[in-house]
Amino acid sequence: MSLSFSDEKLKEVQRIVDRxxxxxxxxxxxxxxxxxxxxxxxxxxxxTMDYVASVLNLKPIExxxxxxxxxxxxxxxxxxxxxxxxxxxxxMLNGSDDIVKYIHEKLGIKPGETTSDGMxxxxxxxxxxxxGYAPMMQQGKYYKEHLTKEKIDAIIAECxxxxxxxN
Amino acid sequence: xxxxxxxxKANIEGIRYYDVYRRExxxxxxxxALKSMTPDQVTDEVKxxxxxxxxxxxxxTGMKWSFLAxxxxxxxxxxxxxxxxxxxxxxxxxxxxxIPHLLIEGMIxxxxxxxxxxxxxxxxxxxxxxxDILEQAIAEAxxxxxxxxxxxxxxxxxxxxxxxxxxxxICGEETALLESLEGKRGNPRIKPPxxxxxxxxxxxxxxxxxxxxxxxxxxxxxxxEEYAKIGVGKSTGTKLISACGNINxxxxxxxxxxxxxxxxxxxxEYCGGIANGRKLKACIPGGSxxxxxxxxxxxxxxxxxxxxxxxxxxxDGGFATGSMMGSGGxxxxxxxQCVVRHTYTLARFYRHESCGQCSPCREGTGWMEKILxxxxxxxxxxxxxxxxxxxxxxxxxxxxxxxxxxxxxxVAAAIRHFRDEFEWHVTNPDDAQRRNYGLAHYADPIKVAxxx
Numbered sequence: 001m002s003l004s005f006s007d008e009k010l011k012e013v014q015r016i017v018d019r020x021x022x023x024x025x026x027x028x029x030x031x032x033x034x035x036x037x038x039x040x041x042x043x044x045x046x047x048t049m050d051y052v053a054s055v056l057n058l059k060p061i062e063x064x065x066x067x068x069x070x071x072x073x074x075x076x077x078x079x080x081x082x083x084x085x086x087x088x089x090x091x092m093l094n095g096s097d098d099i100v101k102y103i104h105e106k107l108g109i110k111p112g113e114t115t116s117d118g119m120x121x122x123x124x125x126x127x128x129x130x131x132g133y134a135p136m137m138q139q140g141k142y143y144k145e146h147l148t149k150e151k152i153d154a155i156i157a158e159c160x161x162x163x164x165x166x167n
Numbered sequence: 168x169x170x171x172x173x174x175x176k177a178n179i180e181g182i183r184y185y186d187v188y189r190r191e192x193x194x195x196x197x198x199x200a201l202k203s204m205t206p207d208q209v210t211d212e213v214k215x216x217x218x219x220x221x222x223x224x225x226x227x228t229g230m231k232w233s234f235l236a237x238x239x240x241x242x243x244x245x246x247x248x249x250x251x252x253x254x255x256x257x258x259x260x261x262x263x264x265x266i267p268h269l270l271i272e273g274m275i276x277x278x279x280x281x282x283x284x285x286x287x288x289x290x291x292x293x294x295x296x297x298x299d300i301l302e303q304a305i306a307e308a309x310x311x312x313x314x315x316x317x318x319x320x321x322x323x324x325x326x327x328x329x330x331x332x333x334x335x336x337i338c339g340e341e342t343a344l345l346e347s348l349e350g351k352r353g354n355p356r357i358k359p360p361x362x363x364x365x366x367x368x369x370x371x372x373x374x375x376x377x378x379x380x381x382x383x384x385x386x387x388x389x390x391x392e393e394y395a396k397i398g399v400g401k402s403t404g405t406k407l408i409s410a411c412g413n414i415n416x417x418x419x420x421x422x423x424x425x426x427x428x429x430x431x432x433x434x435x436e437y438c439g440g441i442a443n444g445r446k447l448k449a450c451i452p453g454g455s456x457x458x459x460x461x462x463x464x465x466x467x468x469x470x471x472x473x474x475x476x477x478x479x480x481x482x483d484g485g486f487a488t489g490s491m492m493g494s495g496g497x498x499x500x501x502x503x504q505c506v507v508r509h510t511y512t513l514a515r516f517y518r519h520e521s522c523g524q525c526s527p528c529r530e531g532t533g534w535m536e537k538i539l540x541x542x543x544x545x546x547x548x549x550x551x552x553x554x555x556x557x558x559x560x561x562x563x564x565x566x567x568x569x570x571x572x573x574x575x576x577x578v579a580a581a582i583r584h585f586r587d588e589f590e591w592h593v594t595n596p597d598d599a600q601r602r603n604y605g606l607a608h609y610a611d612p613i614k615v616a617x618x619x
Contacts, residue, residue, distance in 0.1 A: 018450075019287075019328040019330075021242070021285070021368065024349070024368055026349060026350035026351075027330075027348060027349055027350045028350065029350035030292075030330075030331065030332065030333050030347065030350060031330065031331055032482040033333065034331060034333065039235070046208065061326065062350075065351075065352055066350065066351065069352040069353060069522075070292070070332070070333035070334045070335050070353075071333070071334035071335065071519075072292045072293070072544065073333055073334075078550070085475045087512065088455075088515075088516050089254050089451075089455055089498060089509050089512045089513050089516070090255055090411045090412055090498050090510070090513050092509065093411075093412050093413055093498070093500060093504055094413075094510065094513045095410075098565040099486055110238060113368070117341075126336070126515075126516045126519050127252060127253075127254040127255075127336075127455075127516060128293050129251050129252060129256065129257045129291065129293070130219070130256055130257055130260075131254065131255050131256070131259050131411035131412075131417075131496065131498070132257055132409060132410065132411040132417035132418050132419070133257075133417070134417075134501065138293055141296055142295075142296055156561035
C-alpha cells in the first residue's frame with residue numbers, strides 16, 4: 001500500500017485511540033477518517049479507506065459503511081476550495097437560493113460540480129447551525145456568514161490569491 | 168430585564184479563557200459539589216430545580232439521572248450532546264464558542280454526580296473550529312487541577328474528551344449518537360434498553376444537551392430551590408432561545424420563561440420586531456420539527472389568552488392550535504414568505520437526514536419532498552394535499568426514533584393552518600411562480616368560541 005500517515009500523524013492517531021477504553025479503538029474511526037480526508041486530497045478513496053482500516057485494525061467494510069453514512073466525507077475528488085452553502089428553511093428565508101445562483105453565475109458550476117481547473121466545488125448542504133447569521137456557507141474549517149454577492153466575490157478572490165501564493 | 172444565569176458574563180472580555188472565567192467565579196460549583204456534597208445530593212438539587220432537558224424533548228433532567236443503573240465494577244458515562252442540528256437552533260454553539268468553561272465546569276459537577284470518570288462531548292463535525300476552543304478549555308482546566316486524577320484531593324478522577332461527528336442530524340438522537348461515538352453508522356437503537364441501563368459500550372450512560380449541563384452550574388451554586396423560583400410552573404429557570412428568520416435582531420437570547428411571545432418578537436431587548444417593516448406571518452417557535460403557527464395563534468392561544476415563551480403555554484391547544492418549546496429554535500417568517508416553499512425545504516432536510524432504517528421514514532420523507540416540490544413549482548394537484556396529509560400520518564409513530572415524527576409534524580401543521588395557501592398553489596400555478604400568497608388572513612383576530 002503506497003499511502004501512509006506521517007509519523008507525526010500516526011502519533012495523533014494514537015492520541016485519538018487513547019481517548020477510549022482498551023479495545024474500543026473503533027470509536028476512533030470518524031476522527032481518523034477526518035484526518036485521512038485532510039491528509040489525502042480532501043476525499044476518501046477506497047485506497048484511503050482501506051488504509052484507515054489497517055491503521056485501526058478494522059475490516060474495510062466497517063470503514064466503508066461509516067464513510068458512506070456521513071455527509072462530510074467526500075467519496076469523489078473535490079476542488080481545492082469547497083463552498084458548502086446551507087439551503088435549509090431559515091437560510092432560505094434569508095436568500096440562500098440567490099447565493100447558490102450567484103456562485104453558479106460566477107464559477108459556472110452547479111451544486112455537486114467542480115470547476116475544470118480543480119479549484120472550486122459547490123455543494124448545497126442542510127442546516128449548519130448558523131440560522132441567525134444567514135445566508136451562510138462552510139468553507140474549509142470555518143463558517144462564512146451574512147453572505148452577500150460582494151462577500152462571495154471577496155471570498156473567491158481570496159481563495160485564488162491564496163492558491164497563487166502557494167504555487 | 169430578565170434574569171440571566173448562563174449568559175450573564177458572556178460579554179466580559181476574555182471569558183473564553185480560564186483566568187478570566189475563574190476570576191469571575193468560575194468552577195465554584197465544582198468546589199462546592201466535590202468538597203461538601205455527595206453525588207446523590209447533587210442529583211437531588213437538580214431534581215429540585217425542575218430543570219428539563221434543553222435539547223428538545225423537555226424531559227426532567229434529575230429524573231433522567233436517577234434512572235442511571237449503578238452496577239458494581241461497571242463504568243458509567245456522561246456524554247454531552249453537542250450535535251446541535253435542528254434547523255433554527257444555534258444556542259449550544261454560542262455557549263461552546265464564547266463560554267466553553269461553563270460547559271466544562273457543568274460536566275465536572277455532573278460527572279461527579281453520576282460517577283463518570285470519562286466523559287465525552289459529541290460535537291457536530293461542522294463545528295470544527297469549536298473543537299479547538301473546547302480542547303483548549305479542557306487543557307486549561309486540567310493544568311489548573313480541575314481534571315485528571317484526584318481532583319481537589321477528593322479522590323475523584325475525570326477526563327473529558329471531544330468527539331467530532333461528520334455530518335448527520337440523526338446523531339442528535341441519543342442512541343444514534345452513541346452508535347456514532349462507537350465508530351458506527353448513526354442508526355438509532357431500539358429502546359428499551361435505554362442508555363441509562365445500556366448505553367456507550369453497553370455501559371450505563373446519561374446523554375444530556377449542552378445547555379442542560381451548563382444549567383447544572385447555577386443550580387449547584389444557588390441551590391435547586393432557588394433555581395426553581397425563576398420561571399413559571401414546570402418551566403423553571405432560564406432558557407436559551409436562538410431567534411432567526413425575518414427579524415431585526417437575530418441571535419441567542421436567554422429568557423426567564425415568563426415573557427410573552429409578543430414581547431419576545433417585538434421588544435428591542437430581544438428580536439426587535441419584523442425586519443424591513445414587514446408583518447409577521449408565521450413562526451416555528453421550537454426548531455423545525457415543531458408545528459408552525461400562523462401569527463394569530465402564535466401571539467394568542469385559541470382561547471384568546473396571551474401566549475408565553477414557556478413549555479406549557481407554547482404547547483397550549485395541543486397540536487391542533489399550539490406548538491412546542493422544543494429546542495428553542497425560533498424561526499420567524501414575514502408576509503413575503505411562502506409556507507409551501509419553506510415546508511418543502513424542511514421535507515428535503517428530513518429526507519436527507521433520515522438514516523433509512525425504517526421504511527415509513529425512509530420512503531415517506533422522499534415522497535413528501537417530491538409532492539411539495541410539485542406543489543411549489545406549479546405542478547401539483549388538489550389530491551396531493553390530502554396525499555401529503557395521509558403520508559405524514561403514516562410516518563408519525565411508526566418509526567424507531569423520533570425523526571419520523573419530526574419529519575411529519577411540520578408538514579401536518581403547514582397543511583392544518585395554511586391549507587388555503589397550498590390550494591392556491593394548485594389553482595394558480597402561474598401566480599405561485601411569480602409571487603407569494605402573502606399574509607392573507609393569518610394575522611386576523613381569533614374568534615373565541617363562547618361556551619353555550
